[in-house]
Amino acid sequence: MKRLLNKTLLYYTVFATIILLLSIPFLYWMMEKLYTDDVDEAILLRKKEFVTNNLRSLRINDIPVWNKFNRDIRILPDTVLSKPKDSIIQEIFFDEMVPEWEPYRVLYTKVQIENQPYILMIQLNLVESEDLIKTIIRLYLGILFSLLLVIFFITRFISNRLWKPFYDTLEKVKQFNLEQHNQPQFTVTKIKEFDQLNASLDKLIRSNLRSYTSQKKFTQNAAHELQTPLAVFQSKLDLLLQDKSLTQAQSVILQSLYEAASRLSRINKNLLLLAKIENNQFTEVSSFRLNELIEQSVPYFTEQATPKELVIEQSIQSDIALQANQGLAEIMLNNLLLNAIRHNIEKGIIEIRVQDRMLEVSNTGGSHALDAGGLFKRFGNSQTDAHNSGLGLAIVKEICDRYGWVVHYRFVLDRHVFSVKF
Structure with a gap:
C-alpha cells in the first residue's frame, strides 16, 4: 500500500512527464518557424544588398564569373526555371562539398541586367539551423528535466515537513492501547x-x-x-x-x-x-522453565483424557526459560491442554511439542479448520459443550498479549495446532 505523499508525487511526476513529452513537438515546430523566419529575413537582406551594391555595375559578361565565386547568390536566365517569382520556398539540393542532400530556403526574384531579364536566386542552407534547433531542444530538455527533479525533491521535502504532524498523530494512534490506558498527547500543529x-x-x-x-x-x-x-x-x-x-x-x-x-x-x-x-493485578514475575510446567501438568491431564482414551505424546526438543508470572503461564498451558481434550475425538491424539522458543499443542478432531478470526475472542467457540465456558482461548490470548508472546492457530494434516512463540 502506497503512502499518500508517494502517490501524490507519482501523479505529479506522471503529469509533468506527459506535459514535457507533449511540449517537445510544439517546441521543435516553434523554433523551426522562428529560425526559418530569420533565414528569410537574411535572404531578403542579401537581395537588398545585391540590388544596392552589385546590380547596377554587373554586366552580362560578368555573370559566369559571378556564379563561379558566389555559391549562394546566383544569376540564372529567365527562361531556365519555371519557379514562382519573388517568393521564398524550401527546396532540397545535393551539396557536393558534404556530399549530401540538404534543405535550403531559396528566393527567386526577377532582375534586369543590361535591360535583359534574369532570375536572381539566393539560397541559405538550413542544416545548421536543424543542428542548432536539436541542440537547443536537448538543452531545453536537460534544463527542464533538472528543474523537474529539483521541484520533485523540493516538493517532497516541503510535503514531508507539512505532513509530519499527521504522521506523528498516526504513529501515536498506532501505539495507543485501550487496555493500557495510555492516553496519547497530540502536538499542537498550527495547521x-x-x-x-x-x-x-x-x-x-x-x-x-x-x-x-x-x-x-x-x-x-x-x-x-x-x-x-x-x-x-x-x-x-x-x-x-x-x-x-x-x-x-x-x-x-x-x-x-x-x-x-x-x-x-x-x-x-x-x-x-x-x-x-x-487490570495488571498479576504483578509478581519470576524465572521458571516451561518444561517443568509441562511435567507437572501432564499427569493431571492424562487422567482427564482417560474417558476418551486419548494418547498424550510429548516431543521436548529444547528447554525454554521464561520470565513471567508462573501462575498465568500455568493457566495458559492448562487451557491449551484442556481445549485439546474437550475438542478431541475418541481414541484421538494430543501432541505437546517444544522447540525453538515455541510451544505447540496439537490434537485430532474434525476434518475442517476452525475460524481463526473468532477463535481467541470471548465466547468465540461453539457453546454446545456444557463444560466449556467459551473463555479458555480468550484467556490464553490475554496472557500471551501481556508478555509479548504470539499465539497462533493452524490446521495441518487433520490436526488443530495451537502454537505460542516466546
Missing part, C-alpha cells in the same frame, strides 16, 4: 485541519477509555458479586440431588440445573480472571 483531527481523536479516545473502564469495573464487580449467590445456589442444588425422595424426572432436571450452574460459575471465575489480567 487548522490537523488540529481539528487531533482534537476529534483526543475526544474519541477519552470517550472510549471512559466506556472501557466502566465496562471493566462493571464486569469485575458483577462477577465478584455473583460468586456468593452462585455458591449458595450450587450448594442448595447439591443438597437437593442427595434427597432420596426425588423421582427420576426430578433428578434429571436438577442435574441439568446443577451442570448449568457449574458452567455459570466457571464463566464467572474466568471473567474475574480476565478482569484481573487486564
Whole structure:
C-alpha cells in the first residue's frame, strides 16, 4: 500500500512527464518557424544588398564569373526555371562539398541586367539551423528535466515537513492501547485541519477509555458479586440431588440445573480472571522453565483424557526459560491442554511439542479448520459443550498479549495446532 505523499508525487511526476513529452513537438515546430523566419529575413537582406551594391555595375559578361565565386547568390536566365517569382520556398539540393542532400530556403526574384531579364536566386542552407534547433531542444530538455527533479525533491521535502504532524498523530494512534490506558498527547500543529483531527481523536479516545473502564469495573464487580449467590445456589442444588425422595424426572432436571450452574460459575471465575489480567493485578514475575510446567501438568491431564482414551505424546526438543508470572503461564498451558481434550475425538491424539522458543499443542478432531478470526475472542467457540465456558482461548490470548508472546492457530494434516512463540 502506497503512502499518500508517494502517490501524490507519482501523479505529479506522471503529469509533468506527459506535459514535457507533449511540449517537445510544439517546441521543435516553434523554433523551426522562428529560425526559418530569420533565414528569410537574411535572404531578403542579401537581395537588398545585391540590388544596392552589385546590380547596377554587373554586366552580362560578368555573370559566369559571378556564379563561379558566389555559391549562394546566383544569376540564372529567365527562361531556365519555371519557379514562382519573388517568393521564398524550401527546396532540397545535393551539396557536393558534404556530399549530401540538404534543405535550403531559396528566393527567386526577377532582375534586369543590361535591360535583359534574369532570375536572381539566393539560397541559405538550413542544416545548421536543424543542428542548432536539436541542440537547443536537448538543452531545453536537460534544463527542464533538472528543474523537474529539483521541484520533485523540493516538493517532497516541503510535503514531508507539512505532513509530519499527521504522521506523528498516526504513529501515536498506532501505539495507543485501550487496555493500557495510555492516553496519547497530540502536538499542537498550527495547521487548522490537523488540529481539528487531533482534537476529534483526543475526544474519541477519552470517550472510549471512559466506556472501557466502566465496562471493566462493571464486569469485575458483577462477577465478584455473583460468586456468593452462585455458591449458595450450587450448594442448595447439591443438597437437593442427595434427597432420596426425588423421582427420576426430578433428578434429571436438577442435574441439568446443577451442570448449568457449574458452567455459570466457571464463566464467572474466568471473567474475574480476565478482569484481573487486564487490570495488571498479576504483578509478581519470576524465572521458571516451561518444561517443568509441562511435567507437572501432564499427569493431571492424562487422567482427564482417560474417558476418551486419548494418547498424550510429548516431543521436548529444547528447554525454554521464561520470565513471567508462573501462575498465568500455568493457566495458559492448562487451557491449551484442556481445549485439546474437550475438542478431541475418541481414541484421538494430543501432541505437546517444544522447540525453538515455541510451544505447540496439537490434537485430532474434525476434518475442517476452525475460524481463526473468532477463535481467541470471548465466547468465540461453539457453546454446545456444557463444560466449556467459551473463555479458555480468550484467556490464553490475554496472557500471551501481556508478555509479548504470539499465539497462533493452524490446521495441518487433520490436526488443530495451537502454537505460542516466546
